[in-house]
Amino acid sequence: MLGNPELERALLEQTYDGVMTVTGTSKQEVGGETVVTPDAVLHENIPCALSFSGTPDSKTDANSGQISYQATIYCAPELTIPAGCRIAVQQYGATYRLKYSGESVVYPTHQQLSAVREERA
Numbered sequence: 591m592l593g594n595p596e597l598e599r600a601l602l603e604q605t606y607d608g609v610m611t612v613t614g615t616s617k618q619e620v621g622g623e624t625v626v627t628p629d630a631v632l633h634e635n636i637p638c639a640l641s642f643s644g645t646p647d648s649k650t651d652a653n654s655g656q657i658s659y660q661a662t663i664y665c666a667p668e669l670t671i672p673a674g675c676r677i678a679v680q681q682y683g684a685t686y687r688l689k690y691s692g693e694s695v696v697y698p699t700h701q702q703l704s705a706v707r708e709e710r711a
Contacts, residue, residue, distance in 0.1 A: 598698075599667075599698070599699040599700065602664075602699050602700055603700075605639055606638055606639045607682060608637070608638050608679045608680055608681030609635050609636060609637055609680050610679045611635065612631070612632045612636070612675050612676070612677050612690075613629055613630065613631055613676050614629075614630065614676065615630065615674075616630035632671070633669060633671070636665055636666070638663050638665040638681075639664040639665075640661060640679045640681050641663075642660070642661050642662075643661065657707065658706065659707055660704070660705075660706055661686070661704075661706065663677065663703040663705055664701070665701060666700065666701070667696050667700055673690065674689075674692065676688070676689060677689075677703070686707055687707065688706060688707050689705060689706050689707075691704045691705065
């Protein structure tokens with residue numbers, strides 16, 4: 591199996607149990623002018639897998655109920671996802687809203703996106 595990226599990718603993608611929607615700023619040239627759309631859908635219903643790093647940190651101060659933790663999203667290597675995008679992942683009946691840091695590691699078979707979840711419980 592090793593040394594055959596196409597087969598490895600096909601096998602890896604069978605483990606993707608989620609789908610993601612990526613939103614962010616879109617810039618397009620229209621009639622010679624640049625049109626900026628701040629909350630454009632850049633990618634939709636993209637197969638992915640979501641993994642959490644450690645357990646969620648819950649704060650007990652004035653912002654009690656705040657949840658924060660690191661996550662890694664595994665998806666196709668050819669996707670271009672700009673830094674600062676918001677990513678919503680639906681997996682196992684739950685929706686997770688994450689912020690993409692812009693740090694990714696790209697392999698021939700997949701890419702890993704570093705993201706953070708910070709929201710109220």
